[in-house]
Amino acid sequence: xxxxxxxxxxxxxxxxxxxxxxxxxxxxxxxxxxxxxxxxxxxxxxxxxxxxxxxxxxxxxxxxxxxxxxxxxxxxxxxxxxxxxxxxxxxxxxxxxxxxxxxxxxxxxxxxxxxxxxxxxxxxxxxxxxxxxxxxxxxxxxxxxxxxxxxxxxxxxxxxxxxxxxxxxxxxxxxxxxxxxxxxxxxxxxxxxxxxxxxxxxxxxxxxxxxxxxxxxxxxxxxxxxxxxxxxxxx
Amino acid sequence: xxxxxxxxxxxxxxxxxxxxxxxxxxxxxxxxxxxxxxxxxxxxxxxxxxxxxxxxxxxxxxxxxxxxxxxxxxxxxxxxxxxxxxxxxxxxxxxxxxxxxxxxxxxxxxxxxxxxxxxxxxxxxxxxxxxxxxxxxxxxxxxxxxxxxxxxxxxxxxxxxxxxxxxxxxxxxxxxxxxxxxxxxxxxxxxxxxxxxxxxxxxxxxxxxxxxxxxxxxxxxxxxxxxxxxxxxxxxxxxxxxxxxxxxxxxxxxxxxxxxxxxxxxxxxxxxxxxxxxxxxxxxxxxxxxxxxxxxxxxxxxxxxxxxxxxxxxxxxxxxxxxxxxxxxxxxxxxxxxxxxxxxxxxxxxxxxxxxxxxxxxxxxxxxxxxxxxxxxxxxxxxxxxxxxxxxxxxxxxxxxxxxxxxxxxxxxxxxxxxxxxxxxxxxxxxxxxxxxxxxxxxxxxxxxxxxxxxxxxxxxxxxxxxxxxxxxxxxxxxxxxxxxxxxxxxxxxxxxxxxxxxxxxx
Numbered sequence: 130x131x132x133x134x135x136x137x138x139x140x141x142x143x144x145x146x147x148x149x150x151x152x153x154x155x156x157x158x159x160x161x162x163x164x165x166x167x168x169x170x171x172x173x174x175x176x177x178x179x180x181x182x183x184x185x186x187x188x189x190x191x192x193x194x195x196x197x198x199x200x201x202x203x204x205x206x207x208x209x210x211x212x213x214x215x216x217x218x219x220x221x222x223x224x225x226x227x228x229x230x231x232x233x234x235x236x237x238x239x240x241x242x243x244x245x246x247x248x249x250x251x252x253x254x255x256x257x258x259x260x261x262x263x264x265x266x267x268x269x270x271x272x273x274x275x276x277x278x279x280x281x282x283x284x285x286x287x288x289x290x291x292x293x294x295x296x297x298x299x300x301x302x303x304x305x306x307x308x309x310x311x312x313x314x315x316x317x318x319x320x321x322x323x324x325x326x327x328x329x330x331x332x333x334x335x336x337x338x339x340x341x342x343x344x345x346x347x348x349x350x351x352x353x354x355x356x357x358x359x360x361x362x363x364x
Numbered sequence: 365x366x367x368x369x370x371x372x373x374x375x376x377x378x379x380x381x382x383x384x385x386x387x388x389x390x391x392x393x394x395x396x397x398x399x400x401x402x403x404x405x406x407x408x409x410x411x412x413x414x415x416x417x418x419x420x421x422x423x424x425x426x427x428x429x430x431x432x433x434x435x436x437x438x439x440x441x442x443x444x445x446x447x448x449x450x451x452x453x454x455x456x457x458x459x460x461x462x463x464x465x466x467x468x469x470x471x472x473x474x475x476x477x478x479x480x481x482x483x484x485x486x487x488x489x490x491x492x493x494x495x496x497x498x499x500x501x502x503x504x505x506x507x508x509x510x511x512x513x514x515x516x517x518x519x520x521x522x523x524x525x526x527x528x529x530x531x532x533x534x535x536x537x538x539x540x541x542x543x544x545x546x547x548x549x550x551x552x553x554x555x556x557x558x559x560x561x562x563x564x565x566x567x568x569x570x571x572x573x574x575x576x577x578x579x580x581x582x583x584x585x586x587x588x589x590x591x592x593x594x595x596x597x598x599x600x601x602x603x604x605x606x607x608x609x610x611x612x613x614x615x616x617x618x619x620x621x622x623x624x625x626x627x628x629x630x631x632x633x634x635x636x637x638x639x640x641x642x643x644x645x646x647x648x649x650x651x652x653x654x655x656x657x658x659x660x661x662x663x664x665x666x667x668x669x670x671x672x673x674x675x676x677x678x679x680x681x682x683x684x685x686x687x688x689x690x691x692x693x694x695x696x697x698x699x700x701x702x703x704x705x706x707x708x709x710x711x712x713x714x715x716x717x718x719x720x721x722x723x724x725x726x727x728x729x730x731x732x733x734x735x736x737x738x739x740x741x742x743x744x745x746x747x748x749x750x751x752x753x754x755x756x757x758x759x760x761x762x763x764x765x766x767x768x769x770x771x772x773x774x775x776x777x778x779x780x781x782x783x784x785x786x787x788x789x790x791x792x793x794x795x796x797x798x799x800x801x802x803x804x805x806x807x808x809x810x811x812x813x814x815x816x817x818x819x820x821x822x823x824x825x826x827x828x829x830x831x832x833x834x835x836x837x838x839x840x841x842x843x844x845x846x847x848x849x850x851x852x853x854x855x856x857x858x859x860x861x862x863x864x865x866x867x868x869x870x871x
Contacts (some may be wrong), residue, residue, distance in 0.1 A: 140488055151674075161783035165835040166827040170398075172568040175604045177495055178402040194674060212538055213832040220514065232503040233462035243471045247464060254464045254489070254496050258401050283503070292462060332434055 134167065135204040136214055138261050145197075152192040152203070153181050156215075169215040179259030183215050189261035189320040206264035214292060214342060217251070222263045222277070229276045230302050231283030237294035246291055253286040253330060255323045261318035262327055274306045278317035278327030285330035288337060300334070300341045308334045323364065330344060365513070366761070367393040369747045370532060370547035372518050372575055374492070376401030377503040377715025377736035377743070378553030382510045384744025385551075388752050392510055395534060395545065397517040397570065397837070400502050404555050404568050404716070408494025409607035409667065410478055410829055411486025412458075412737070413730035414451035418472040422483035424448050431731060434480045435632045435724025436864040438588065440660060443449065443702050447731075447738050453775050454737040455487050457500020463500045464489050478612045480631035486730035491667045492609050494733060497680035505848035516543070519836055521550060521582040522763040528709035529582060530761045533768055539835065540830025542770065546749045546761040549710040550842045551743050552579055552698065553736075556716035558846045560591070561691035562790020562799075566598050566605035577715040577844035580851070581697045585707040587719045588696035589848070590855035594636040594799050595692030597651050600700050602675045602833070606668050608632075608729040610653050613664060618684065619647040633726045633865045636689035640799045644687060650684035657681075689799060693732060695723045695865065696855070709756055714743035744794040769843065773836075776824030782842050785816060785823065789849065797853060801868050803860075810853045817846050 130147075132155060133140045143159050150158075153171050160167045172178035174193045184204040190196045209217040231316060262278035263285035276284075284303055288296045317325040335345075369385045371378050374396035382753065386392045394400065415427040427448040432439055455473065459465060465487050466474040478483040484660070489496040515537040522531040522544065531546035550819040554575025558567040563747050567570070573714075580586055596617070597606040617635070619625055626638035639649050651667075653661060658681045661669055672680045697719040702711045704720070712780055714720070715736045722735055751757055796805035820843060827835035862868045 149677075165783075165825070168831065168832045168834050172398060172570055173404075173407050174569070174602070175667075176490070176674075177408065177633075178398075178406050179566060180398065180402050180826075192487075216832050218538065223399070227501070227506045232507040233500075236460045241471050242467055244467045244469050246471075247467045250547070251464060251490065252498070254538070255492060255500070257406070257417050257495065258499070287462065290462065290464075292460075358416075 130197065130199045132199070133202045134215070140202070147197075150197055152185065152195045152197050152201070156192060168213040177257055179257035182259035182264070183259045184264065186271060189264050189330040191259060191285055194322060199248045206260055208264055208266065208269040209260065210285045217260070222260050223258070225276050225280035228282055229280040229284050229307070231280055233290070233293055234289055234298060238294050240291040242291060242329045244333060250286045250289045252325055253282050256282060256325055257323060259320060261320045262303075265316040267312055267314060267316060268312060272306065272310055274312050275302060276307045278331075281311070281334060282325055282327045282330045285334055288334065294307060297341060298339050300343070303334060304343055306340065308338055309347065345361070365543065366546045367391045368548050368751045369393070369551060370395065370549070371401070371551045371553060371742070372547055373555060373715065373717070374512065375553060375554035375555060375565050375715060375736065376405040376498055376733065377740040378551070379498070379745035380740030381551050381553055381714055381747065382395050382544050383501070383508060384505055384741040385748040386510055388748030390746055390748040393545065393547070394505070394510060394512045395516045395532070396512070396514055397537070397574070399514045400505070400512050401499055402505045403498065404571055405497045405498040405549060406732075407566075407568060407605065409491040409605070411488035411493050411730045412455065412497070412546060412733035413481070413485045413728070414455040414487055415448065415483070416452055416455065416473060416484055416487070417477060417483070419484040422485055423424055424451070427451065427485060430481055432730055433720065434726050434728045434864075437740055438543045438591070438721070438724030438863065439722035446702065447722050447735060450738045451734050453758040454734060455712055456541060458488060458497060458737065461504050462499055462815055464496050466490060468576050475631070476612045478608050479629050479635065480678065480728045481730070483499055486612070488609065488661075489641050491609055491665050494837060497733060501641045517840070518554065519768055519840065521578050522546070523582055524762060525582055525764055530632055530709040530758060532764050535555035535770070535837070537832055540833060546762040548757045550713060550856055551704075551747050552717050553715045553743070554717045556694035556697070558691040558694055558791065559846070560845045560852070561793050562787055564603055564790055564794040565691040565736070566595055566603055566781050567692070569714035571625070573717070573848040574841065574843040574844050575653060575713070576697055579706065579708070579711065579713065580847065582711065583708050584711060586697065587698040588725070588849055588852045588855070590859055591695035591725050592691055592695040592852070593632055593695060593865050594689040596635040596639055596689050597633060597687045598690035598692070599671065599675050600688050600765050604671050604675055605692065605716060606651060606671065606685060606687065607665070610651060610665055610668055610834065613653070613660070615653040618650045619653050621647070631728065633724055633867070636799055637867060639689045641686070651687050652684050652832065654682060655679050661732070684773070685871055691794070693727055694853070695719070695725065700712050701741070703746040704739055705746060710750070712747050713730065713849065714739045725866060746854035769840065773824065776821050778824040778826055779822045782823040786842055789816065789845070793849065799855060799867065800821050801856060801866065803857070804871060805856050806853055810857065813853060815844060820846065
């Protein structure tokens with residue numbers, strides 16, 4: 130069985146005989162038995178730490194949850210600086226969480242969560258920050274400052290949480306380079322190893338934004354031009 | 365680079381310590397060899413103990429007694445009392461910062477029963493409890509502007525002439541450069557050492573005991589290194605963990621004949637030995653959760669179903685899950701007092717790398733997430749207190765310049781493959797320093813470790829490039845693992861009688 134791995138300059142083909150193995154097992158065997166210089170990240174081996182996300186045949190996967198097929202083409206994530214081989218620098222991607230303020234701002238003491246409330250954002254809090262959605266998102270080709278799928282899913286998690294006393298503040302934060310920049314192409318949803326749909330979360334955030342008095346800047350601009358160039362409303 | 369409190373490790377303990385030190389007014393820097401959300405904490409599934417009595421009657425005293433019993437006399441009662449009494453506050457704090465705990469129909473935090481507990485006591489978030497706690501702590505650190513540096517690997521602690529700690533020598537993985545991070549004190553929160561068992565461990569590949577090895581080199585005392593907890597339900601082929609909650613929710617353990625052979629809810633050391641006995645007698649062992657039903661499994665144990673399908677090709681809804689007991693948690697570590705202070709001035713420790721004397725010879729399920737929150741906070745507070753109140757802190761950062769391991773490495777040859785030795789070491793430890801121990805086998809393991817340590821200069825690294833050299837990092841980890849192995853074996857040899865996870869049989 131052959132796999133083609135993107136190295137510094139070009140693809141390198143490796144022969145591996147490991148039946149029914151995960152990609153991570155294959156990469157580990159290449160590293161320890163064939164080529165000690167191959168660089169990739171991994172951790173838990175059980176799809177929960179998010180370290181080993183990469184692209185196989187142009188689709189984002191977790192190496193520990195993907196069973197290798199003959200001829201697979203392995204590459205690092207897109208939209209992210211490659212440090213070496215399959216290792217990327219996640220700092221800039223993670224910075225979107227900070228810019229989007231994905232945290233509980235003010236605790237609402239009165240909130241009493243029910244079993245149903247827990248379900249509303251249980252899925253969003255399953256996010257493992259693997260960066261697959263960030264890599265699959267086409268918006269980054271035109272806007273590097275886009276807050277992006279996982280950060281916006283993080284915002285929805287707190288906007289939908291009764292314990293957050295100031296959800297409006299979160300909505301205010303995501304108007305620029307946020308919910309309106311998404312093209313709703315759904316690529317993020319297709320690659321999420323946890324089955325989260327950031328697209329759906331962004332749609333819900335758009336609805337909340339509209340309820341808070343915001344509108345799609347590209348849409349309203351054509352009527353009266355009452356918005357700044359950065360897309361933020363000026364009323 | 366200077367800061368007040370340097371925290372090494374960014375799991376639940378490190379991040380909690382960072383928040384506590386920051387809240388106390390100290391400048392804080394967190395350093396991790398991975399990223400802050402990728403630590404072992406994200407793999408904790410079952411839950412976090414607190415005697416809330418939300419499901420049925422429970423009391424803090426019962427929690428204390430269960431913990432002491434499981435510890436086999438090796439815990440410090442005062443520390444256990446403190447941890448268990450603080451548990452309800454710790455859970456309330458996590459709820460306040462946004463952790464998505466599962467709820468009961470009445471809206472209270474749901475609780476499940478884990479092994480060795482007299483009541484349903486573990487608060488959980490499906491079977492992603494650790495993940496959700498860790499990510500919420502990370503988000504809290506973002507909110508509080510805690511400085512965090514990723515992909516930086518601890519080479520050694522920096523010590524002054526008087527032996528006290530003033531920072532750490534760090535390898536920046538990305539650039540390959542060494543960095544001196546100076547600090548008024550250091551908190552180690554660098555995790556346990558289960559990976560010395562290599563493929564016989566549930567742990568992340570990162571749990572190589574780096575912090576413990578560095579602390580020991582800097583003169584800190586280690587305690588209880590022989591106490592390694594084997595988790596009863598690792599998947600047979602991959603050692604990947606199937607959460608204790610599977611048994612807590614009513615799962616059975618069966619042998620090849622389909623017979624139950626033990627009390628599934630006994631403490632982990634007893635259940636692991638029972639499984640081991642079956643395997644030694646030629647039986648296969650399975651976890652059976654089929655009777656819980658597809659709906660229940662998908663709602664409460666979704667991760668377990670996914671992992672069993674992926675790694676064993678079995679669907680727990682209709683199939684038995686093949687399992688074996690594997691290394692999971694290391695009770696031993698850097699000895700600390702109840703303020704998380706080690707035996708070395710300026711050095712604090714918390715989490716799995718530390719020994720706060722609360723788990724003794726055998727940790728109860730649900731007590732590790734509790735420990736990292738309660739003692740993570742204690743370590744952060746103590747470190748800040750040291751910075752502001754201790755005169756020793758006024759000294760400048762005049763560290764003793766010593767040759768680091770990396771300087772010596774240039775001379776190393778590459779004649780023996782350390783990856784192969786790492787695999788052999790895991791096999792050796794599982795067989796001879798594992799669930800059942802015999803003095804003669806421990807002696808054999810000791811000799812083997814001595815030999816490997818002597819051979820280390822013949823192993824070296826093949827990859828000599830600077831940028832993101834994982835070959836180099838894994839070699840430094842291997843060196844740390846050998847140091848740790850040496851301590852585990854010598855502690856095991858010193859303890860002649862069985863105690864909890866350290867189980868000795870006469871020859």
